[in-house]
Amino acid sequence: MSSYVVALDVGGTSMKGGLVDSAGTVLLTERRPTPRSEGPGAVVATIRDFITHLASLGGGTPDGVGLAVPGLVSPSTAVYSANIGWRDVPASEFTTLDVPVMLGHDVQTGGLAESVLGAGRGVSDFLFLPIGTGIAGAMVLNGAPYGGASGWGGEIGHIPVFPDGEECACGQFGCLETYASAASVGRRYSLRAGLEGVRAEQVVSSDDPIAVEVWDEAVEALSLALATYTLLLDPSVIVLGGGLAEAGPALFDPVRTRLVKRLAFRDAPPLVPAALGVDAGMLGASLLGWRAAGRPELGPGWDLDVRSAPAVS
Structure with a gap:
């Protein structure tokens, strides 16, 4: 399989993840519930497990990981989320993979996707x-x-x-x-x-x-x-x-x-x-993943249609 990143959009009730290669092909998508009622530690653990699972479906090691998360966020830290309850969670806590990780605010990450790929292109x-x-x-x-x-x-x-x-x-x-x-x-x-x-x-x-x-x-x-x-x-x-x-x-x-x-x-x-609908966060997260991997030039030339991606149940 070609090089790819793991992209994950974390919401208050569910998460949407996917694998996106350097050509902008969405290789697969999958959803999981967000265990918010079980506390912030459980949410972090679920994200970590989800990323590992998605990466394994790619048949290799991803070039990077991009995460769109709610609350106050820096590229390296999930600073605070009232909905989920976490504080100052470093990006490295979200995965056991030895790959670069970049975080983004969920709405701003969706805006990034609409800017590069959607209605704001x-x-x-x-x-x-x-x-x-x-x-x-x-x-x-x-x-x-x-x-x-x-x-x-x-x-x-x-x-x-x-x-x-x-x-x-x-x-x-x-x-x-x-x-x-x-x-x-x-x-x-x-x-x-x-x-x-x-x-x-x-x-x-x-x-x-x-x-x-x-x-x-x-x-x-x-x-x-x-x-x-x-x-x-x-x-x-x-x-x-x-x-x-x-x-x-x-x-x-x-x-x-x-x-x-x-x-x-x-x-x-x-x-x-908006052009990307509920997929904006995951697609924006894929751009973050490629930026984490040192490929910020990727995205503008993609002809991307996420609806054609195979979903994994």
Whole structure:
């Protein structure tokens, strides 16, 4: 088998791993649950075992390992994750293999993949905003994800769009995530309608007055945040991803209309859907793996279609 890297996207509920060779071919993919309830040590041990397993399927020793993980991250350390509970875990703890390892923030790594392989390909400055259970952004500036001075750059979900609004889990009030994340849209509708367990996609597809109101507030919050981002950083394009972006025109059309109105004296950047979907984190991790292996030039020339990769159950 040709040279390859192990790529792993670690989420709060599941992990997606794969092997990607130097030509950009996804050799295989596989999923495993994240044992978050068992504690951070169990998650680290599971990652270590998963990497060993994936590497063995490649029939040799990988050139490197790339990991997309949540929380505050440096290339060499998983500094902190509230969801998983780890602190200051060095990259070397995630594998027993004697190969170089590079870590990346999960959303920023997805942004890297969209920049090199997806909807941001050929664009040097754009925002990648996945809207899922929560909201976090990857600011791609001059062709590279930008994390700011301490790695917290891109926490767009906690922009206070309605300063006198609802309290957010982060302790602030009126955060974008409190109004426009998939979890919040479902929660806010359920609370007002006196129901339980309503999902965001049910709210989007419903035409009852409560659903319309909740969705309108989500769209308003998102357009405010995107207008602020546009005025500060002037992106060439805004890439919306995550589960809520699958609402399609129900999301893109009203957000685009309101963004245009809010930017009265300048053109609004195009809003486009993410191209890589749930595979963005794993594909971004493969780029990190090749960078760890000393091959940062790999990626831009790849003609990659992850959907053609064989999955291992």
